[in-house]
Amino acid sequence: MITGFGKNSFALLALFISGFVVLNGMIDDWGRLSGSFQNLIDFFHQSLWPPDWTVLEAQAYPVCTTPEPFSFTCSTAWIGMIETIKIAFVSTILGMIISLPIALLAARNLNSPRISYLARFILAAGRSLPSLIWAIFFVILIGLGPLSGIFAMTIYTVGYLGKLQYEAIEGMDKAPLDAANSMGLSKFEKSLGVVIPESANHLISQAIFMFEYNVRHGTVIGIVGAGGIGYYINLYLKFLQYDKVMAYLIIxxxxxLLIDFLSIYARSFFNEEDNVNRPSWWGVILPDILRWQ
Amino acid sequence: MTGNNENQNSKPIVSLSGLTIGFDSKNPLVQVPDLKIYPGEIVAITGASGVGKTTLLRTIAGLVSPITGTLEVCNSILPKLPPRGSVGYIPQRLGLVRHASVKHNVMMGARAGHTNPHTITPSAESLSRTEDAIERMGLTDKIDEPIRRLSGGQQRRVATARSLAQSPRLIMADEFLSELDEETLNSVLFEVTEYVRSTQAALIVVEHDVSRAKSMADRMLVIDDGRVNPFLSETTALEVNL
Structure with missing residues (x-):
């Protein structure tokens, strides 16, 4: 007889074998992998390392008027990164403003299945394409630049954040809604007076997470010309200047990492309980295994 | 099944007939052959855990559909829900917005009773009812405090204040007196019974503590073996008919 542990092990083994079978079907020649590690080492030493930190130097044009210790603020790396953060920030704010009413309509504990499915369809449409594809679409539609990036990431944010929001709303405690329903409050009053305040911590935490996500993805959309640091990465990739690309990647x-750390720290203020221990600055950066407690 | 209240000649606030409730039609939880609750009446529902006291309350509140039977609450026959603000329900878990203030929570009740649903700002009447209900529950010093920082007893007082601010015709409370110390319990009970008697509203309260139920109610309904009985025995009947 297979015990509980045995069953789990068997399922895990079956999963592993099926994964391997699928992989084997996709790879025509395993021999191609034999020299790959050496290729990586060669590529790293010949093209990537050391990174070319001139990307942090002020551009020749337009002329930089910032005094010397801060002249890096005129560099492509700084300008690109700041633009990416700005795109992510604006997209998150716009996305949250648009997604919240749709998420309220999508929540099944607030609306009939018909309204809920329609709202879910809208949100699913937003996230069905990655922000990179939306960016290509908007670059064609309105041209190169950060505006295309903002539109692309806003649409993706609406789809992604909206899903997180309606799941948070559906997961909220039933009792406040019961009390509000028996009182006869309107949907608008329930949304504004009960649902949003009750799930506010989750909503804020999700928005911070979405900003962090948008910064990460914002670096990619620049590759198709939708603004941000990705534009410069794409430029130097075309000129095969991989050492400069490496410098951008490190930046x-x-x-x-910094935004991730700030995000975890900021989100800790929106925990459910007041007496929860805030993570220390160190604690956020260090992996669990290296912490004292 | 009727009470001994002098208002039995007036139209009942709650009228049930042939009601079967539960979540499975083949295995209903509670059957209520006939029940009328009149203005100014306080009715306590008791019974063992899990017999369906809360489900009965939720059915009367319009939150659960009955399997069979007719249900009329505040002149509205199911499936039509009672008019806005006419029913104040205090769930067992209180149903407060934990991250919002005492004032916000009580205001939700006052809005339901005294503000047009199409206006964003609460009416002056809602504001004064909110402050009055908070004061009556002795929570004026906690008015801006978020609910999650209050003790269990204080939270029960907020839920009661929310219902009083609503000025409903029917208050339904699910064990709203638990976790209260003796002094607070008496003061909360006094405020609620005073409201019910003076406005000729009705109060249905689910209460585990039979002696407390007897002391506060005009009638006691015992859910026993899936049926609502007016009283378990003649002795009980004599004791609870106040």
Whole structure:
């Protein structure tokens, strides 16, 4: 007889084998992998390392008027990264404003299935395409630049954030809604007076997470000309200047890490309980295993 | 099944007939052959855990559809729901908005009773009812405090204030007196019974504590073996007919 542990192990093994079978079907020649690691090492030493930090130097044109210690603010890396953050910020705000009313309509504990499915369809349409595809669409529609990026990421944010929001609303405690329903409050009053305040912590936390997500994805949409640091990455990729690309990637990595850390710290203020311990600044950065407690 | 209230000649606030409630038509939870609750009357529902006291209350509140039977609450026959603000329901878990203030929560009740649903700002009447209900429940010093920072007893007082601010014709409370100390319990009970008697509203209260139920109610309904009985025995009947 298979015990509970045995059953789980068997399921895990079956999953692993089926994964391997599918992978094997997709790879025609395993021999191609043999030299790949050496290729990576060669590529890293010849093209990527050391990174070319001239990307942090002020551009020749337009002339930089900022004094010397801060002249890096005229560099392509700084300008691109700040533009990416701005695009992510505006898209998150716009996305949240648009998605919240749709999420309220999509929540099944507030509306009839007909209204709920219609709203869910709208949200699903928004996230069915990645922001990169939306960016290509808007670059064709309104041309190159950050505006295309803002539109693209706003639409994706509406779809993605809206889903998180209606799931949070559906997961809220039933008792406040019962009390509001028996009182005869209108849907508008219930939404504004009960649902939004009751799930506010989740909604704020999700918006912060979405901003962090948008910063990460904002670096990609620039590749298709929708503004941000991705534009410069694409430019240097075309000229095969991989050392400069490496410098941009390190800058993106540090920025994303910083925003990730700020996001976790900010979200800790919107925990359900007041007496929850705030993460220390160190605690956010260090993995669990390296922490004292 | 009727009470001994002098208002039995007036139209009942709640009238049930042949009501079967529950979630499975083949296995109903409670059957109520006939029940009328009159203005100014306080009715306590007791019974063991899980017999369907809360479901009966939720059915009367219009939150659960009955399997069979007719149900009339505040002159509205199901499936038509009672008029806005006419029913104040205090769920067992109170149904307060935990992250909002005491004032916000009580205001929700006052809005339902005294503000047009199409206006955003609450009426002056709603504002004064809110402050009055908070004062009567002794929570004036906590008016801006979020609910999650209040004790269990204080939260029960907020839920009661919300219902009083609504000025409903029917208050339904699911064990709203638990977690209250003796002094607060008496003061909350006094305010609620005073409201019911003075406005000729009705109060249905689910109460585990039989002696407390007897002390507060005009009539006591016992849910026993899936049926609502007016009283379990003659002795009980004599004790509870106040």
């Amino acid at each position: 993106i990595f540090i920025t994303v």
